[in-house]
Amino acid sequence: MEVTLKQMRIGDSGVVVGIGSKGPMKRRLMEMGVTPGADLKVVKVAPLGDPIEVTLRGYELSLRKNEAEQIKVKLD
Amino acid sequence: MSMTIALAGNPNSGKTTLFNALTGSRQHVGNWPGVTVEQKKGKYRKDKSIEVIDLPGIYSLSPYTQEEVVARDYIIKEAPSVVINIVDATNFERNLYLTLQLLETKIPTVIALNMMDEVEASGTKIDIPKLEKDLGVKIVPIVARSSQGIQELMETVKDIGGRNLASIPLDVFDGKIKNAIEEIKALGIDDWRAVKLLEGDEILMKTLNEEEKGKVEAIIAKTDAVVGGDCEAAIADARYQTIGKIVSKSVNKKGGAKRVETLSDKIDKVVTNRILAIPIFLLVIYLIFKFTFSEGLPGVWLQTIVVDFWDGTLVPAVIGFLENAGAAGWALSLVGDGILAGIGGVISFLPQILILFLLLSILEDSGYMARVAFVMDRLFRKFGLSGKSFIPLLMGFGCSVPALMASRTLENDKERRLTMMITPFMSCGAKVPIYLMFAAALFPASNQDIIMYSIYMLGIVVAIICGIILSKTMFKGNVSNFIMELPQYRIPTLRSILIHGWEKVKGFAVRAGTIILASTILIWFLANFNFSGMCEMEDSILASIGNAIKFIFTPLGFGDWRAAVGVVTGWIAKENIVATFGVLFGAGDEIVEAAMEGSDVIPGLTDVFTKVSAYSYMAFNLLCMPCFAAVGAIKREMGTWGWTLKTVAFQMIVAYIVALLINTIGNLIF
Numbered sequence: 154m155e156v157t158l159k160q161m162r163i164g165d166s167g168v169v170v171g172i173g174s175k176g177p178m179k180r181r182l183m184e185m186g187v188t189p190g191a192d193l194k195v196v197k198v199a200p201l202g203d204p205i206e207v208t209l210r211g212y213e214l215s216l217r218k219n220e221a222e223q224i225k226v227k228l229d
Numbered sequence: 230m231s232m233t234i235a236l237a238g239n240p241n242s243g244k245t246t247l248f249n250a251l252t253g254s255r256q257h258v259g260n261w262p263g264v265t266v267e268q269k270k271g272k273y274r275k276d277k278s279i280e281v282i283d284l285p286g287i288y289s290l291s292p293y294t295q296e297e298v299v300a301r302d303y304i305i306k307e308a309p310s311v312v313i314n315i316v317d318a319t320n321f322e323r324n325l326y327l328t329l330q331l332l333e334t335k336i337p338t339v340i341a342l343n344m345m346d347e348v349e350a351s352g353t354k355i356d357i358p359k360l361e362k363d364l365g366v367k368i369v370p371i372v373a374r375s376s377q378g379i380q381e382l383m384e385t386v387k388d389i390g391g392r393n394l395a396s397i398p399l400d401v402f403d404g405k406i407k408n409a410i411e412e413i414k415a416l417g418i419d420d421w422r423a424v425k426l427l428e429g430d431e432i433l434m435k436t437l438n439e440e441e442k443g444k445v446e447a448i449i450a451k452t453d454a455v456v457g458g459d460c461e462a463a464i465a466d467a468r469y470q471t472i473g474k475i476v477s478k479s480v481n482k483k484g485g486a487k488r489v490e491t492l493s494d495k496i497d498k499v500v501t502n503r504i505l506a507i508p509i510f511l512l513v514i515y516l517i518f519k520f521t522f523s524e525g526l527p528g529v530w531l532q533t534i535v536v537d538f539w540d541g542t543l544v545p546a547v548i549g550f551l552e553n554a555g556a557a558g559w560a561l562s563l564v565g566d567g568i569l570a571g572i573g574g575v576i577s578f579l580p581q582i583l584i585l586f587l588l589l590s591i592l593e594d595s596g597y598m599a600r601v602a603f604v605m606d607r608l609f610r611k612f613g614l615s616g617k618s619f620i621p622l623l624m625g626f627g628c629s630v631p632a633l634m635a636s637r638t639l640e641n642d643k644e645r646r647l648t649m650m651i652t653p654f655m656s657c658g659a660k661v662p663i664y665l666m667f668a669a670a671l672f673p674a675s676n677q678d679i680i681m682y683s684i685y686m687l688g689i690v691v692a693i694i695c696g697i698i699l700s701k702t703m704f705k706g707n708v709s710n711f712i713m714e715l716p717q718y719r720i721p722t723l724r725s726i727l728i729h730g731w732e733k734v735k736g737f738a739v740r741a742g743t744i745i746l747a748s749t750i751l752i753w754f755l756a757n758f759n760f761s762g763m764c765e766m767e768d769s770i771l772a773s774i775g776n777a778i779k780f781i782f783t784p785l786g787f788g789d790w791r792a793a794v795g796v797v798t799g800w801i802a803k804e805n806i807v808a809t810f811g812v813l814f815g816a817g818d819e820i821v822e823a824a825m826e827g828s829d830v831i832p833g834l835t836d837v838f839t840k841v842s843a844y845s846y847m848a849f850n851l852l853c854m855p856c857f858a859a860v861g862a863i864k865r866e867m868g869t870w871g872w873t874l875k876t877v878a879f880q881m882i883v884a885y886i887v888a889l890l891i892n893t894i895g896n897l898i899f
Binding site for chain 2: 197
């Protein structure tokens with residue numbers, strides 16, 4: 154099932170399928186390793202509800218929900 | 230053998246630790262020209278003919294942030310002899326993304342594989358010879374924090390540099406991308422630029438003429454269609470695929486692909502916990518401020534020692550010496566009240582700044598600051614800032630100078646400048662005596678706490694409103710992203726903390742100090758002289774200036790020459806306002822000291838100020854241009870006089886408007 158990272162719950166994991174937007178955000182996400190085939194797992198949400206933390210390529214990445222919305226993931 | 234070495238690597242890879250290990254304290258910190266990015270240069274301790282330059286931490290060589298532009302420009306244009314690419318061995322894949330791009334520039338490269346102690350501890354096995362073969366680069370394992378492997382690293386660097394061994398880019402791309410690259414190269418463009426252009430590099434695009442640009446854009450469009458989307462993504466993808474293969478062959482993680490819970494994870498369970506995160510953070514900040522600013526604790530203790538020595542021993546000795554040598558009255562005053570008082574002002578808050586910086590360095594180097602930004606981000610987005618602005622703003626409650634320097638950690642240029650413009654609105658420690666003085670003189674004892682609290686809130690509210698306004702006007706289009714790594718917690722090395730803290734203090738002392746000294750002497754002159762020579766402050770040039778400009782302040786409720794003079798002397802150090810009033814209202818030293826603590830009243834003050842105009846005056850001094858030391862810091866961090874003047878003008882206008890509102894509305898109500 155394909156969802157956006159924003160829709161995933163804490164504990165969910167999946168594989169990155171692609172990134173929606175074009176431009177600096179996409180480039181930045183790709184540099185940080187968010188590319189097709191990368192495994193990721195949602196670890197936590199910040200106390201105020203945003204941003205979120207995911208484990209990806211062996212490290213912890215935090216990003217805002219509006220950034221997460223651009224990332225398409227195939228759930229495990 | 231003389232050479233220049235550049236250190237390139239991801240943030241949090243231990244680059245600065247390595248830089249410190251290589252250069253010791255032989256560092257020079259400044260800014261890259263024209264930008265707000267910090268530049269660090271030094272000389273290798275064991276061989277001073279080797280210059281080491283610490284490039285900003287970057288994730289790639291695409292021109293997305295100022296840091297990336299600065300780093301890549303340096304590598305391509307300045308062509309250092311060797312680039313040491315620091316790779317965090319506990320975080321291979323993402324680190325190698327930069328490595329692959331460095332190899333594409335063909336510059337001689339050596340990889341310093343850092344954090345090997347953590348790798349060993351985790352049971353992960355790394356096959357270094359295999360990696361060297363797959364990457365085509367010499368790899369030296371190191372532990373930067375304990376300086377292990379440094380010797381071997383430098384031997385390898387000298388060897389590679391001596392032989393000027395160019396790097397070989399890896400064969401990463403598939404046929405379609407390769408074709409596109411060849412097509413671009415046919416236009417007379419070199420390898421590296423061809424790849425970058427295909428990635429959509431805006432800066433390189435601008436270097437092409439119209440014809441070339443058109444052709445390249447056509448090639449990109451064609452390739453986009455052929456790769457089924459977007460060549461930029463295809464290129465990044467290709468790199469990570471190659472990285473994935475290399476890493477799976479050489480790195481054997483214990484426990485396989487499954488992620489093991491680390492100590493950092495456990496700490497984060499508490500520190501970013503839904504309920505505990507903010508209280509814990511408030512506690513940490515409270516402890517830091519207490520440690521720095523409270524009686525009986527290191528900050529104040531150190532300060533007392535330094536100030537006592539300065540005022541009690543050094544100044545009397547110098548003055549005594551000059552008196553015996555027969556120096557004239559004005560010379561004694563110049564040296565005593567001007568120069569020594571000016572330097573003394575700077576020296577008196579150096580100890581506290583040092584302590585504050587050391588503590589904040591610990592927070593930053595340990596990785597905790599990233600968590601703070603993570604927790605606070607949502608709140609700050611509403612004011613046009615991000616969570617990362619929180620720390621600099623918070624520091625402003627202690628002193629603007631280190632706060633402004635702390636804004637360097639913000640990645641986004643616009644965000645940095647915006648944060649700096651509103652940082653001085655956070656009421657600093659030096660402004661407190663002003664409030665206490667007025668509170669004691671004009672407000673009943675029961676209201677004094679409310680007055681103090683309300684001034685702080687005023688600063689915060691004004692900062693928030695200005696943040697919102699600026700982010701929609703001057704800094705419009707600030708689409709910064711939050712995307713940020715949360716690094717593993719690490720205990721910073723003592724050496725790092727000391728170097729980190731000391732370098733900040735040195736920066737402040739030299740730059741801000743010069744400005745303070747110059748302005749103190751200037752104001753001393755204006756306050757002690759008129760056109761007939763030395764005189765009392767009431768008859769001085771400064772007093773004339775005060776009289777001349779007092780009309781500006783009439784709508785604000787304090788159109789008195791003494792108030793005007795106070796504002797001006799406040800620009801040397803905000804607490805000077807109390808001392809100035811002491812002189813101008815004829816109060817003795819003891820009364821002035823007591824007034825600074827709010828336990829006595831300066832006579833005559835209530836004749837000039839009313840409750841409303843006093844509050845307006847406090848607000849004006851809170852918001853107007855900060856002390857010269859802070860202005861010096863603004864200049865240093867903003868980079869140009871243009872921005873500095875814009876900032877000062879902005880603050881003056883805000884101060885005027887707010888004071889005007891307070892005075893007008895206040896008089897209607899009270």
